[in-house]
Amino acid sequence: MSARPDTVRASAVHDRYVDIDAAWLDFGPDDPLEADRWVNDCMACGKAPTLAFVDLRWQVRCECGQCGTPGQLAAIAAVNWNKSPLSLHPAYDTLPFFGLQGLSIPRAREKLIGVREYLEEQKRRCERRLRAREPFGHRYFQRIRAYLAWAIYAQGLLRETEHAILASAQADVTGRC
Numbered sequence: 001m002s003a004r005p006d007t008v009r010a011s012a013v014h015d016r017y018v019d020i021d022a023a024w025l026d027f028g029p030d031d032p033l034e035a036d037r038w039v040n041d042c043m044a045c046g047k048a049p050t051l052a053f054v055d056l057r058w059q060v061r062c063e064c065g066q067c068g069t070p071g072q073l074a075a076i077a078a079v080n081w082n083k084s085p086l087s088l089h090p091a092y093d094t095l096p097f098f099g100l101q102g103l104s105i106p107r108a109r110e111k112l113i114g115v116r117e118y119l120e121e122q123k124r125r126c127e128r129r130l131r132a133r134e135p136f137g138h139r140y141f142q143r144i145r146a147y148l149a150w151a152i153y154a155q156g157l158l159r160e161t162e163h164a165i166l167a168s169a170q171a172d173v174t175g176r177c
């Protein structure tokens with residue numbers, strides 16, 4: 001007596017095909033799980049904070065006292081800090097992942113929507129397999145979660161660039177009046 005065939009079938013039914021440009025699946029040569037390579041400097045003091053493992057969770061901490069939101073994965077804790085107003089934000093097209101260098105805002109937006117949709121579907125598939133106790137790659141799952149956090153962060157940086165451009169355009173208009 002086993003529910004396994006049904007479980008597998010249910011899982012297959014729920015898997016959704018995400019149409020994505022194959023070239024977009026190359027997220028870059030770096031590993032998103034090597035989180036401490038990409039922790040932004042602190043907004044308050046300008047120094048480089050560190051990733052610490054505290055109470056079974058990872059957290060970015062700066063010696064000036066600022067702390068990011070903790071995460072189960074070091075990569076998630078790093079992105080929590082990077083996207084918070086506590087850290088100095090880089091331009092979206094300097095991020096190490098997703099090949100955003102040289103992309104215009106509309107192209108980068110289109111690419112990140114596609115990449116995020118793809119990653120969300122991969123994450124759902126892993127979560128379903130985890131719940132169904134089917135074999136799946138734990139390291140792959142961690143990497144997908146890290147990439148997804150980076151994609152959401154990249155979308156936030158892109159919005160910041162758009163807002164800055166709008167604000168400067170409005171300042172120009174006001175200046176002419």
Ligand SMILES: [Zn+2]
Pocket residue numbers: 042043044045046047062063064065066
């Ligand atoms: Zn600091």
